[in-house]
Amino acid sequence: xxxxxxxxxxxxxxxxxxxxxxxxxxxxxxxxxxxxxxxxxxxxxxxxxxxxxxxxxxxxxxxxxxxxxxxxxxxxxxxxxxxxxxxxxxxxxxxxxxxxxxxxxxxxxxxxx
Amino acid sequence: xxxxxxxxxxxxxxxxxxxxxxxxxxxxxxxxxxxxxxxxxxxxxxxxxxxxxxxxxxxxxxxxxxxxxxxxxxxxxxxxxxxxxxxxxxxxxxxxxxxxxxxxxxxxxxxxx
Numbered sequence: 233x234x235x236x237x238x239x240x241x242x243x244x245x246x247x248x249x250x251x252x253x254x255x256x257x258x259x260x261x262x263x264x265x266x267x268x269x270x271x272x273x274x275x276x277x278x279x280x281x282x283x284x285x286x287x288x289x290x291x292x293x294x295x296x297x298x299x300x301x302x303x304x305x306x307x308x309x310x311x312x313x314x315x316x317x318x319x320x321x322x323x324x325x326x327x328x329x330x331x332x333x334x335x336x337x338x339x340x341x342x343x344x345x
Numbered sequence: 346x347x348x349x350x351x352x353x354x355x356x357x358x359x360x361x362x363x364x365x366x367x368x369x370x371x372x373x374x375x376x377x378x379x380x381x382x383x384x385x386x387x388x389x390x391x392x393x394x395x396x397x398x399x400x401x402x403x404x405x406x407x408x409x410x411x412x413x414x415x416x417x418x419x420x421x422x423x424x425x426x427x428x429x430x431x432x433x434x435x436x437x438x439x440x441x442x443x444x445x446x447x448x449x450x451x452x453x454x455x456x457x458x
Contacts, residue, residue: 263444274433274448275388282444290445322387326444333378334446336387 235259238323238337245310245317245344253308253340255323264306265324265334268292275322281306310342318344351434351449359457364421366452368434369414375437377410378446379419382431391419391432426458 236257245251257264263282267275277290281300295314300306306325310317320341324334352367368377376395380388392408394401394417401408407420421428431453435446 265446267448272450274450275435275446276448277445280445291447320385324388333390333393334388335390336380338387339385341385 236323236325236335236337238321238340240340241338243340243342245342247344248312250309250311251342253310253321253323253342255306255308255337256304257306257325257335257337258304259325259327259335260303261325261327261335262303263326263328264300265326266290266296266298266306266308267322267324269320269322269339278308278321317342351432351452353452354450355453355455357455357457358424360424360426362424362456364424364428364454364456366419366432366434366454368417368419368449370417370434370436370447371415372438374412377417378435378437379406379408379417380433380435380448382433382451384430388433421454424454424456426456428454429456430454 239254265280266278269275276292278296279287279290279298281287284303287298287300297309320339322339323337326332326334350369378393379391382388392401392403394408394410405422410417431451433448433451435448
């Protein structure tokens, strides 16, 4: 089955710890995205990548980092510098940036204890 | 900042009725997209409408776009209980924002059996 997967589904972190969220797609999409969603809110863009080894900051990149070493994978690291990391994180991909709909993964719910 | 603003924030209807959700935005767009999100899940793409299009249909969904008023509407006809979800509009601003979607805060639709 083609699709986009995220793991883990739930993640708990102690304050001061870095944590990495996984995002994998087998759709052969060029573009990948990370969003953050807070309760009752829409999505806000953290980082996006058009091609391998290239990525750009979105609207709320502070305290986050990404890498794009493979076309299929776009992991997100939530660092200790992120002041309020508890949120629902969604990864998405699209065939080409800007012209196509985005396909979303099921999300990772991160809770900082 | 959130460009798309949905109205109403919440909508409650009976099965069989039509549901209309509106989206307003502030700057010029390349395209506008509508997504659906079931509680705690990822988003599912519904329709993409480009800036040079005025109306699109997909099954029971009808989307209109009025670029002069910077607004769009999503109509769901003959609603079903399974349509209960949050609905988001997202704008692709084009230019330097090409491919970057900006989401509104969403409309929560509840369809009562």
